[in-house]
Amino acid sequence: MAKQLLGKEVNAQLNEQIKAETAALRERGITPTLGIVRVGEREDDLSYERGAVKRCETLGIAYKKYVLPADAAQEDVLAVIGEVNTDAQVHGVLLFRPLPKHLDEEEIIHALSPQKDVDGITDGSLAGVFAGKALGYAPCTPSACMEILKHYGIDPAGKKCVVVGRSLVVGKPAAMMLLQKNGTVTICHTGTKDMPSVVREADIVIVAAGRAGVVDGSFLRAGQVVIDVGINVGADGKLCGDVKYDEAEPLVEAITPVPGGVGSVTTSVLLSHVVQAAKAQNAEMLDTFMAK
Ligand code: NAP
Numbered sequence: 001m002a003k004q005l006l007g008k009e010v011n012a013q014l015n016e017q018i019k020a021e022t023a024a025l026r027e028r029g030i031t032p033t034l035g036i037v038r039v040g041e042r043e044d045d046l047s048y049e050r051g052a053v054k055r056c057e058t059l060g061i062a063y064k065k066y067v068l069p070a071d072a073a074q075e076d077v078l079a080v081i082g083e084v085n086t087d088a089q090v091h092g093v094l095l096f097r098p099l100p101k102h103l104d105e106e107e108i109i110h111a112l113s114p115q116k117d118v119d120g121i122t123d124g125s126l127a128g129v130f131a132g133k134a135l136g137y138a139p140c141t142p143s144a145c146m147e148i149l150k151h152y153g154i155d156p157a158g159k160k161c162v163v164v165g166r167s168l169v170v171g172k173p174a175a176m177m178l179l180q181k182n183g184t185v186t187i188c189h190t191g192t193k194d195m196p197s198v199v200r201e202a203d204i205v206i207v208a209a210g211r212a213g214v215v216d217g218s219f220l221r222a223g224q225v226v227i228d229v230g231i232n233v234g235a236d237g238k239l240c241g242d243v244k245y246d247e248a249e250p251l252v253e254a255i256t257p258v259p260g261g262v263g264s265v266t267t268s269v270l271l272s273h274v275v276q277a278a279k280a281q282n283a284e285m286l287d288t289f290m291a292k
Helices: 007-027 043-059 074-086 105-111 123-131 140-151 171-180 195-200 262-281 283-291
Strands: 033-039 062-068 092-095 160-164 184-188 204-207 225-228
Touching: 007 043, 007 140, 007 262, 033 043, 033 074, 033 262, 043 062, 043 262, 062 074, 074 092, 074 105, 092 262, 123 171, 140 171, 140 204, 140 225, 140 262, 160 171, 160 195, 171 184, 171 204, 184 195, 262 283
Parallel strands: 033 062, 033 092, 160 184, 160 204, 204 225
Antiparallel strands: none
């Protein structure tokens, strides 16, 4: 039976830290605040938003919602981005994507101030991940995968790591983060030949394909650590990952469940970035306070 790598166990430690730092900032008159920008009413966006809002409330972080209709014009969305960029009370922004197809997502993303890009979506933030430098904030989901590994003492150094998926949101940055930790990394995608044998070689597998059950028992073996990023709705209407959990769990050493794994840690990482952003945007004032 595999060890379950549970989001709630990782979050317990992360959230204590966020709560303490938020309380310390509030004492100095700074309330870390997340701006939530949503265009339309997609159910997956609403579900993530509900989770983020609840967590903000638990941790003492404030939030401001900016909601536009699904048919909002490009200028209207850009105007909201301009507003959050200049609002000194908003320290970080969560922009739900994908945006409706009629919008130019690239232009909207790049209108966002890099200092407020706590979700790591601008080119500057991604450049930091790819250059291995502390530029901006790293994308939250691959960071959550790394937090899970760190929490359970799983060090990628010297290990064979396989990432399934090469999106800029998850797969590519996850591969770069594993490389940064001295893992030997292979990335799989739809053009990969004989994916089962490539994945079987890995000590650590991160799966972010967005296809329910794309990794089944034939890809896996004893001793592997499996991080399942996928969030899908299965044929039975229930949430499921990209890994066939029932086939994987008896085989591998450790695995994240879906739900209950990566997703909730992603929210913690996002909110820890909001706290960091609040500190960075008030660094001068905090330095003065510390000097007193
Ligand atoms: P995406 O943009 O659709 O990218 C999927 C990637 O997987 C692509 O690179 C694609 O390859 C690859 N892929 C798809 N089917 C494959 C297959 N059969 N074999 C090998 N590779 C395959 O998705 P994403 O945004 O990265 O998200 C991936 C999953 O993570 C989704 O289920 C999403 O809901 C979930 N997610 C979870 C969180 C969280 O917090 N837990 C956050 C974000 C996303 P090609 O490049 O060749 O097309």
